Amino acid sequence: MSKEIRYPIIRPTLPDFSEVEGDLRAIWESGMLTTSRMVRALEAQTAEICGVEHCVAMANCTSGLVLAVKALGLTGEVILPAFTFAATGHALIWNDIEPVFVDCDPGTYTIDPESVRAAITERTSAIIAVHLFGLPPDIDALQAIADEHGVTLMFDAAQGLGATYKGQPVGGFGAVEVFSMSPTKVITACEGGLVTTNDGELAQVMRQMRDYGKGLDGYDMAFIGLNARQSEFHAAVGLAGLRHLGDYMGHRLEMIALYRELLAGLDGVTFQEFPEERTTSGNYMVMRIDGEAAKMSRDALYDALMERGIQTKKYFYPALHRHSAYAEWGARYEGRVPESERLSHEGLAVPLYGHIAPEECEEIAATVRELLG
Numbered sequence: 520m521s522k523e524i525r526y527p528i529i530r531p532t533l534p535d536f537s538e539v540e541g542d543l544r545a546i547w548e549s550g551m552l553t554t555s556r557m558v559r560a561l562e563a564q565t566a567e568i569c570g571v572e573h574c575v576a577m578a579n580c581t582s583g584l585v586l587a588v589k590a591l592g593l594t595g596e597v598i599l600p601a602f603t604f605a606a607t608g609h610a611l612i613w614n615d616i617e618p619v620f621v622d623c624d625p626g627t628y629t630i631d632p633e634s635v636r637a638a639i640t641e642r643t644s645a646i647i648a649v650h651l652f653g654l655p656p657d658i659d660a661l662q663a664i665a666d667e668h669g670v671t672l673m674f675d676a677a678q679g680l681g682a683t684y685k686g687q688p689v690g691g692f693g694a695v696e697v698f699s700m701s702p703t704k705v706i707t708a709c710e711g712g713l714v715t716t717n718d719g720e721l722a723q724v725m726r727q728m729r730d731y732g733k734g735l736d737g738y739d740m741a742f743i744g745l746n747a748r749q750s751e752f753h754a755a756v757g758l759a760g761l762r763h764l765g766d767y768m769g770h771r772l773e774m775i776a777l778y779r780e781l782l783a784g785l786d787g788v789t790f791q792e793f794p795e796e797r798t799t800s801g802n803y804m805v806m807r808i809d810g811e812a813a814k815m816s817r818d819a820l821y822d823a824l825m826e827r828g829i830q831t832k833k834y835f836y837p838a839l840h841r842h843s844a845y846a847e848w849g850a851r852y853e854g855r856v857p858e859s860e861r862l863s864h865e866g867l868a869v870p871l872y873g874h875i876a877p878e879e880c881e882e883i884a885a886t887v888r889e890l891l892g
């Protein structure tokens with residue numbers, strides 16, 4: 520019999536309904552249901568927050584990534600971290616590009632620039648880096664490698680909205696960044712994606728690509744696009760959430776600090792390192808369990824917490840090249856990305872929401888301590 524889940528891993532944080540009611544009614548009454556006033560407002564607000572010139576809203580981040588890879592004209596091989604969510608790789612496979620998996624830094628869990636450098640070949644067209652659990656990677660090092668080899672740098676920024684690197688909000692780094700507004704993100708639009716760039720031409724192509732690939736006359740198809748448009752209702756929900764970005768993110772960061780304080784000193788338990796020049800969006804609170812030192816494996820802890828009604832998430836698990844859909848690469852990358860493999864067996868995300876109460880974190884942390892202590 521399944522246990523009652525008292526603490527789900529995620530509860531979306533939504534503004535009070537009164538904050539969207541008027542907009543939802545106005546959309547209903549206007550009959551303008553997609554890619555109209557609310558979508559434009561969401562795009563403008565996101566561009567302002569990220570300090571970028573252009574934002575193109577999408578139905579979700581995955582379609583934004585697929586279309587960004589296509590719009591950038593990437594070919595051959597693209598380097599990506601093995602320790603990421605599947606959509607990073609899917610965007611390449613949909614574009615018939617060979618994914619080249621590289622390892623992550625054991626402290627920050629973000630893509631390791633030295634592994635990237637070692638993986639560059641003459642077929643490399645780009646590097647996709649990920650703001651991991653909300654933390655940006657070493658962007659300067661990655662941009663330097665990209666410039667040195669004349670390849671594109673782009674970001675799967677799905678979890679990163681609100682993060683900063685050297686005091687600059689993410690969104691304007693590399694050629695393009697793609698954010699998610701799915702229910703698990705700091706700000707949700709129910710579903711949604713946001714593509715940000717300072718390249719006006721690329722933004723224009725992305726706008727056409729989300730609309731089947733239509734040419735400027737609205738008839739002739741200039742590209743093979745998708746329908747990846749965002750509905751007005753989604754944009755209204757996303758926009759209302761965005762007004763609370765500072766509060767929701769600030770609360771998450773406080774709760775992450777509280778968890779870390781309460782879980783400090785446990786044998787075999789470590790946390791994602793946050794270098795001084797980078798701030799995280801706080802999308803996830805992930806701890807790493809070294810099973811031997813903790814005398815309990817990550818998977819056993821996951822089961823024991825579930826027994827007590829606390830849902831956690833093995834994250835990211837498995838490493839991307841280990842999924843069934845990537846079996847062809849799983850065999851080829853055997854032993855080549857050891858940190859990613861290890862992390863995928865040690866990382867555990869605990870419940871974290873923009874509105875989780877400190878007492879809830881205290882109870883969860885106390886249960887972890889009791890199990891590991």
Ligand SMILES: Cc1ncc(COP(=O)(O)O)c(C=O)c1O
Binds near residue numbers: 579580649675678698
């Ligand atoms: C790192 C990463 N990339 C891509 C995605 C895909 O985002 P979406 O669900 O909006 O397509 C996610 C979402 O969960 C993610 O965490």
